[in-house]
Amino acid sequence: MLGAIDHTGIAVASLDESIPFYRDVLKLPLVHRETLTEQGVEAVLFDVGDSHIELFAPLGPETSTARFLDKHGPGLHHLAYRVDDIEATLATLAAAGVWLIDTKPRVGIRGSRVAFLHPSATGGVLTELVEGRPSG
């Protein structure tokens, strides 16, 4: 059902302050940068193996990411799995009684189709499904 870790999402206060560690010290290729207005973040992707590290920063103080940073500080935020068929996966999880934040996919970074499971359903981990491997 789950093909791989698509990415690990890391909340940061500032992309420009956080990018250098990943790009220049860990030497991960920065492959994408995008403003996701609906999610209230600007995000970047670094390639690592067949997966990605996603850093994202809030677009403003009223966003959920800003509230996360206020409460927890910067750090690990969510874990995303790659799936072949996101509707089928959501249907299977719903049938198993898993609490879904998104019952239907929405558009994620690089035009991917994504949906989140509620952390209460997963033992405290905000879990995302990502359909396909975004190109680009």
Add this chain to the structure above:
Amino acid sequence: MLGAIDHTGIAVASLDESIPFYRDVLKLPLVHRETLTEQGVEAVLFDVGDSHIELFAPLGPETSTARFLDKHGPGLHHLAYRVDDIEATLATLAAAGVWLIDTKPRVGIRGSRVAFLHPSATGGVLTELVEGRPSG
């Protein structure tokens, strides 16, 4: 320098209560279970693609994992990257001024060689290096 995401580490209060979601709902193969006395945890690994999900629970109330759970509750705890040569990677990171928790590798799960970078060096993410791909 970093080959892939080796695993994402998730702190849980109880392995036996947390395993069923990953094994039976997400259908991830549970491939390993080990008590790591030095780290104060019991841990399990699930395969997902070329990476793993690591769930670990504290062996007792005086462990760092128990303190993490008291402070944060269960959830994402650390992010581990696979490296080919852990000593060389540590030397490169030390030369770049990265604050290392472990300046020399120690034994991790399944006999792997591991070292942790301090979260202060990485923008709040407890980061682990894992040499090679543990067999088994």
